[in-house]
Amino acid sequence: MVLLKNGTVETDLYTDVSSADKLPEKGAILVSLTQWQDQGDALTKRLDALGIVLQSDEKPEHIANDLAHFDVIALEFPTFNDGRAYSYARLLRERYNYQGELRAVGDVLLEQLHFMHRVGFNSFNIQSKNAIKDWEVAAADISIWYQPSSDNRTPVIKLRHDN
Amino acid sequence: MYRYDEFDARLVTERVEQFRRQAQRRLSGELTEDQFKPLRLMNGLYLQLHAYMMRINIPYGALSSKQMRQLAHIARTYDKGYGHFTTRQNIQYNWIQLKNVPDALADLAAVEMHGIQSSGNCIRNTTSDQYAGVARDELEDPRVYCEIIRQWSTLHPEFSFLPRKFKIAVTGSPNDRAAVKLHDIGLRMHQNEQGKTGFEVIVGGGQGRTPFVGKTIRDWLAPEHLLSYLEAILRVYNLDGRRDNKYKARIKILVHQIGTDEFRRLVDTEWQQIKDGALNLPQSEIDRINAYFTPPAYAQIDDETESLNEQRTQNPAFDAWVQANLAEHKVSGYSIVNISLKSPKLPPGDVTAVQMDALADLADEYSFSELRVNHRQNLVLADVPQKDLLSLWTKLIELDLATPNIGLISDIIACPGLDYCALANARSIPLAQEIHQRFQDIDKVHDIGELTINISGCMNACGHHHVGHIGILGVDKRGKEFYQFTLGGSSDQNASLGDRTGKGFPADEAVNAVEKILNTYIMVRNDGERFLETYRRVGMKPFKEALYGSA
Ligand code: SF4
Numbered sequence: 001m002v003l004l005k006n007g008t009v010e011t012d013l014y015t016d017v018s019s020a021d022k023l024p025e026k027g028a029i030l031v032s033l034t035q036w037q038d039q040g041d042a043l044t045k046r047l048d049a050l051g052i053v054l055q056s057d058e059k060p061e062h063i064a065n066d067l068a069h070f071d072v073i074a075l076e077f078p079t080f081n082d083g084r085a086y087s088y089a090r091l092l093r094e095r096y097n098y099q100g101e102l103r104a105v106g107d108v109l110l111e112q113l114h115f116m117h118r119v120g121f122n123s124f125n126i127q128s129k130n131a132i133k134d135w136e137v138a139a140a141d142i143s144i145w146y147q148p149s150s151d152n153r154t155p156v157i158k159l160r161h162d163n
Numbered sequence: 164m165y166r167y168d169e170f171d172a173r174l175v176t177e178r179v180e181q182f183r184r185q186a187q188r189r190l191s192g193e194l195t196e197d198q199f200k201p202l203r204l205m206n207g208l209y210l211q212l213h214a215y216m217m218r219i220n221i222p223y224g225a226l227s228s229k230q231m232r233q234l235a236h237i238a239r240t241y242d243k244g245y246g247h248f249t250t251r252q253n254i255q256y257n258w259i260q261l262k263n264v265p266d267a268l269a270d271l272a273a274v275e276m277h278g279i280q281s282s283g284n285c286i287r288n289t290t291s292d293q294y295a296g297v298a299r300d301e302l303e304d305p306r307v308y309c310e311i312i313r314q315w316s317t318l319h320p321e322f323s324f325l326p327r328k329f330k331i332a333v334t335g336s337p338n339d340r341a342a343v344k345l346h347d348i349g350l351r352m353h354q355n356e357q358g359k360t361g362f363e364v365i366v367g368g369g370q371g372r373t374p375f376v377g378k379t380i381r382d383w384l385a386p387e388h389l390l391s392y393l394e395a396i397l398r399v400y401n402l403d404g405r406r407d408n409k410y411k412a413r414i415k416i417l418v419h420q421i422g423t424d425e426f427r428r429l430v431d432t433e434w435q436q437i438k439d440g441a442l443n444l445p446q447s448e449i450d451r452i453n454a455y456f457t458p459p460a461y462a463q464i465d466d467e468t469e470s471l472n473e474q475r476t477q478n479p480a481f482d483a484w485v486q487a488n489l490a491e492h493k494v495s496g497y498s499i500v501n502i503s504l505k506s507p508k509l510p511p512g513d514v515t516a517v518q519m520d521a522l523a524d525l526a527d528e529y530s531f532s533e534l535r536v537n538h539r540q541n542l543v544l545a546d547v548p549q550k551d552l553l554s555l556w557t558k559l560i561e562l563d564l565a566t567p568n569i570g571l572i573s574d575i576i577a578c579p580g581l582d583y584c585a586l587a588n589a590r591s592i593p594l595a596q597e598i599h600q601r602f603q604d605i606d607k608v609h610d611i612g613e614l615t616i617n618i619s620g621c622m623n624a625c626g627h628h629h630v631g632h633i634g635i636l637g638v639d640k641r642g643k644e645f646y647q648f649t650l651g652g653s654s655d656q657n658a659s660l661g662d663r664t665g666k667g668f669p670a671d672e673a674v675n676a677v678e679k680i681l682n683t684y685i686m687v688r689n690d691g692e693r694f695l696e697t698y699r700r701v702g703m704k705p706f707k708e709a710l711y712g713s714a
Contacts, residue, residue, distance in 0.1 A: 059402065080201060081284065083324025087401045090321055095436060111185070111202055118320035141181045144174035146314045148441035149321065156170045156314070161447050 004113075004131045005101070005123035007139070012125075014072060018053045030074055033058050036066070044069055053105065060088045064096045073098065075121075077106035086119045093120035093150040113138040120150035164225055164533060165310045165455045167275045174317070175272045178279060182206050183265035190262060205285070205323070207278025208264060211585075217259045218281040219271060223291040223309040223333075224252035224536040224543075228523035231534055233274040235519035241267045246519070248504060248512040250576060250627060251330070252290045252536045253281055257583075279317060284325045286316035286397070290332045292340045293537035296456060297545045299493045303352050303360050305335035307453050308389060311444065315390050322397050326404035327412035329397070330369075333362075342538060342654035344368045344377045345630060347414045348396060351656075355383045362389065366396060366426065367418030368658070370624040375415045376658045380427040386449060388434075391442040395434035399426070459531040459546060464496030467549035474553050481556055483605055484567040489552075498549050500530075502542040502559065503566040503574060507599045510592045511577050512540035521562050529555050539576055539615075541569065572614045572681075573599040576627050580620030580637065581644070587620035589637025589644035589670070594618055597674050611681055613693045617652070630654040632695045633680060634661040635673065646673040650680070650706055651698045662703055664710055676710060683709040 003012040017023055018032035023039065028049035036043065036052055043050055051072030052063060063070070073092060075085035085104070092098040103123040104116050113124060113135060128134050145153045167175070182202070189199040196210070203210075207218040219234075226234075234254060238246045241263045242256040249255055259267065271277060280287055289309045296304045312331055316322070322329075332346040343349025349365035362384045368377025384392055396414075403421075405411045418426045475482035490499040502522070505511050514522075526534045526544060529551050535543040547555060559565035568574045575598060578584065580591030595618055602608055617631030621638075628634035634649035646668050649661030668676045681694075683705050688697040698706070 081324050082406060083284075083322070083326075084402060084406075086321045086324065087398050109198075109201070115318075115320035115323055137184075142174065142177050142318065144170050144177070146174075146317055147319055155441075157445075157448055159170065160168075160451070161445060 001125055002128060002131045003103075003123060004126055004128075004135055005103075007132070007135055009131050010123075013049070014051050016053065028071075030072065033062060036063070040066070040069075051101075051103075054085075054088065056082045056084045060092050060096065067092075067096055067098050067100075070098075070100060072101045072103055072123075074103040074105045074125075077104060077108055080107045080109050080112060086115065089116070089120040090150050110134050110138055114141060118145070118149045118151045118153065164227060165222070165306070165452065171314075172272075172275070175275070175277045175279075178206070178277065178318075179265060179268045179272050182268060186261060186265050201283070204283040205280065206264075206268070207281035208259075208261075209282060211257070211583075214258050215261055215264065217256045217264060217267065217278060218249075219254050219256075219276055219278045220281050220288040221252050221254060221276075221536050222313050223289055223295070223306050224293055224538075225306065226534045226536065227274075228526040228532040228534065230274045230276055231519050231523040231526065233270060233276070235516040235523070237267050237270060238516040238519065240270075244517075245513055245515045247510075248514060248536050248540050248542070250512075250538050250540055250625070251288060252538060253288060254536075280323075282328075283323075284327050284329075285323045286319065286325075286329045286331065288330075289313055289316070290330070290341055290346075290538060292334050292336060293535045293543045294340060294490060294499055294545065295335060296458065297492050297494070297497075297499055298336050298338075298340075299491050300338050301336045301493070302354065303335045304453075304456050305333040305341070305350075305352060306456055307449065308350065308352075308362075308386070309333050310452050310455075311389065311448070312393070315393070315442075322401060325397070325401055326406045327409070327414075329400070329414070331393075337656060339654075339656040339658075340537070342630070342658070344656075344658035345370060345374075345627075345654050346377065348393065349377050350389075353383070359385070361385050364392065364396075367415040367423075369413055369415045370627055370629050371413070372410055372622050372624070373416065373419075374624065374629040374660050375419060376660065377415075378418060378423040378426075380423065380430060387444045387446070388438060390444055391437050391440065392430075392434055394437060394442055395430050398433055399429045403429070458494075461494045461497065461546070462548065464548065464550075466495050467552075471549055471552065478553075480567075481553060483609075484556055484565055485552065486609070487567040487571055488565075488569045492546070494546075496549055498547050498552060500544040500547045500552070500555065501537075501569040502544065502564050503568050504541050504564075505568055505574050505595075505599070506563050506566045507573075507596055508563060510579075510582075511575060511595060514542075518562050518564060521558075522564070525555065525558060539574065541574070567605075568608070570613050570615070571608050572602045572611055572616060573608070575599070575616045575618060576631070577618040578620050578626035580618070580626075584620060584625075586623060587637060588639040589620050589646060591618040591620045591626055591637065594635065594646070594670070594673055598677055601674050601678065610685070611694070613695075614681075615653075616677070627654070628652070629660045630658065631661065632698070633677065635677075636667075638667055640667065644670045646670065646676075648676060648680070648710075650703065651695065653695055664703065664707060666711075679709045680706055 030051040053074040209216040334341040345368040351363040364381040365377035530544040575595040577591040577595040581587040619626035619628040630652040648664040652661030
C-alpha cells in the first residue's frame with residue numbers, strides 16, 4: 001500500500017488508531033468518528049497532527065463544525081462500488097469549505113482516481129507498483145469534463161461559451 | 164439531430180483508447196475478470212453465458228442513416244449479422260469477442276456513438292418520445308433537454324457508483340409516449356400559469372420486482388434550474404439510497420420508505436444550497452443545443468388525402484398498414500411511419516445487418532436521413548412525404564418490415580426469456596410468436612384494436628408486464644413453466660400497474676387465456692371503447708369469470 005498525494009508518493013506519517021482501544025500520547029494519528037465524539041477534548045489538546053476516518057455510513061455533517069481540528073480527513077470505500085464518499089467529498093469541499101488533505105482509503109481502484117480527484121480527493125491509499133505512473137495515466141485518460149465539480153478543471157460549457 | 168462538437172468527439176475517442184488499454188490488460192492476464200468487471204460494465208460490456216454482450220446507446224432514440232449503416236457494419240464484422248433493439252432505445256450485440264470490442268467501439272466513435280454508462284449503477288441513456296419534434300400534440304422538443312442531460316450525466320464523477328442503475332425520461336407532449344411515470348426520474352414539459360415552459364418532476368417510478376408509478380415532487384421547474392435540481396435528487400439518492408440489498412436499492416424504494424413529502428423536503432433542502440450556482444443552464448447553451456434540432460427543410464405540400472385514399476381502396480394490405488403504422492405529422496403532407504420489428508419470423512426487436520443497411524437507404528430516400536428507435540422495440544421514419552408512402556411500403560414489404568401491427572395485439576414487448584436469459588422462469592419469445600399466430604385475422608385484430616401485451620420471463624420485469632394492458636409473467640411451478648396474467652396496466656400519462664387475475668396457466672393454456680380475456684372484452688365493451696377503458700370501467704370480475712369459471 002502506498003500513499004499517493006498530489007501526484008507524488010509520500011510516506012504516510014499517520015498511524016491509523018481508529019480501531020485501537022487506547023490513543024497514543026504522541027505522533028500523528030487517524031481516529032474514528034466515535035473516538036472524536038467521545039474524546040474530542042483530549043484529542044484537541046495533543047500537539048501532533050490529527051486526522052479522522054469516516055466510514056461510508058458516516059456523513060460529514062457530523063464533523064462540519066470541527067473541520068479546523070483536522071489535518072486529514074480520510075473517507076473509507078468499503079467496496080469500490082459504494083459511492084457515497086464521492087458525495088461526502090464534494091460536500092466537504094464545496095459546502096463546508098474544507099481545505100486540508102482529503103484522503104481516499106479502502107477499496108480504491110486505479111481507474112477511480114480520476115473521478116475521486118474530480119470530487120476533491122487529493123490523496124489516495126492505493127495498491128500499486130508504480131503509483132506515480134498510474135496516477136499520470138489516470139489523470140490524463142480523459143481531458144473533457146461536462147460537469148462543474150470540486151476540482152478546478154474547466155467544464156465544457158464554459159469552454160464553449162466564454163470566448 | 165445533435166452533432167458532436169470537438170469536445171464531445173474528443174471525450175468519446177479518449178474513452179475508447181482508455182478501454183483499449185484496459186481490455187489489453189485483461190487479455191494479457193494483468194487484470195482478473197473480477198477487476199475487469201467494473202471497467203467493462205462502465206462501457207456497456209456484459210459477460211453472458213457464452214459470450215460478451217455489448218450494449219450501445221442510441222441517445223433518446225435518434226439515429227442517422229450513417230449511424231445505422233455503422234450498426235450494420237458492427238453486426239456483420241464483429242457479431243453474427245444482427246443486432247437487437249431494446250426497450251431502452253439501445254442496441255445490443257450478443258456475440259461479440261473481447262478482443263474485437265475496442266475496434267468496434269472505435270468504429271462507433273467515428274459516427275458519434277458509444278456504450279458509456281449503458282450498464283452499471285450510474286445514470287443510463289436518457290430516453291424520450293419517438294415522435295419528438297414531429298408530433299402534433301408536442302409543446303416543446305424534449306430532445307434538447309435529453310441532450311443537455313446526456314452531457315451532464317456523462318462521466319459524472321459523483322454519480323458513477325450509485326446504489327443502483329438510474330434512468331431518466333423526458334416527454335414534451337401531454338400524451339406520454341416515453342413512459343415518464345415509470346422511470347427513476349420522469350420529466351414532463353408543460354406550461355405554467357405565465358405561459359412559460361418547464362418541467363413537472365416525477366420520481367420513483369419503476370418496474371422490476373416492486374413496481375411503482377412515480378410521484379410528482381415538483382409541479383413546475385424552470386429549465387435554467389434543470390441540472391441543479393437533478394443534481395440535488397441524485398445527491399440525496401446517492402447518500403440515502405439503500406445499499407444493503409440490490410432489490411431494494413432503486414430510488415423508488417427510498418421514496419416509498421421515507422415518503423414523497425420527506426423525499427421532496429430533502430431534495431429541496433439540498434437544492435437551495437446549489438441552486439443558482441455553476442450548474443445554472445445559460446440560455447446560450449439551451450439555444451446552442453436547440454439549433455441542432457431545427458426542423459428539416461419540409462416541402463410546402465398539402466395532405467394527400469385523396470390520392471392516398473385511392474391507393475388504400477385499391478390495396479387492402481397497404482390500407483391495413485396505413486391504418487396501423489402511421490401517426491399524424493405536425494406538418495401537412497407528411498406522415499410519421501412506424502416500422503414494426505414484430506414480424507412473426509424474428510424475435511421482437513431483432514434486425515439483421517441487411518435490414519439495417521436497407522433501412523438506412525430508406526431513411527436517405529424518404530425521411531431526411533434519420534431514424535428513431537422507440538421503447539416498444541420498433542423503429543420510426545419520422546418525416547415521410549405522403550406521396551411516397553406507397554413506394555416506401557412496397558420496399559418495406561420486401562424487407563419483411565411492413566408488419567401492420569403497431570399498437571395492436573401482436574405488437575408485443577417480450578424480454579429474451581428462457582431462450583437467452585439465465586434468470587428466466589419461462590420462455591417469452593415463443594409465447595409472443597404463438598399469440599401472433601393465433602391472432603392473424605386482420606379484421607379481428609383491428610376489431611380488438613389498441614392493445615399492448617407485455618411478457619416478462621421472470622419477476623425482474625424486463626418485458627414490462629406490469630404496464631401491459633395485458634401483462635404476462637413467467638413463473639416456475641415445480642419445474643414447469645407457468646404464466647400469470649395482469650390486466651389494466653399502462654405506461655402513458657395515466658400510468659397504472661396491472662392487477663393479477665388469479666392463479667397462473669401452464670404454457671399450453673396461455674394463449675387460450677389471452678383469447679378468453681379478449682372475447683370477454685368484445686362481449687362487454689361499449690361502442691368504440693378500447694380494452695384498457697373497458698377494463699377500467701368494468702373491473703376484474705367478468706374477466707375472472709371467463710378465465711376461472713364463476714365460483
Ligand atoms: S425479465 Fe427475467 S427472464 Fe426476462 S430478461 Fe429480465 S431477467 Fe431475464
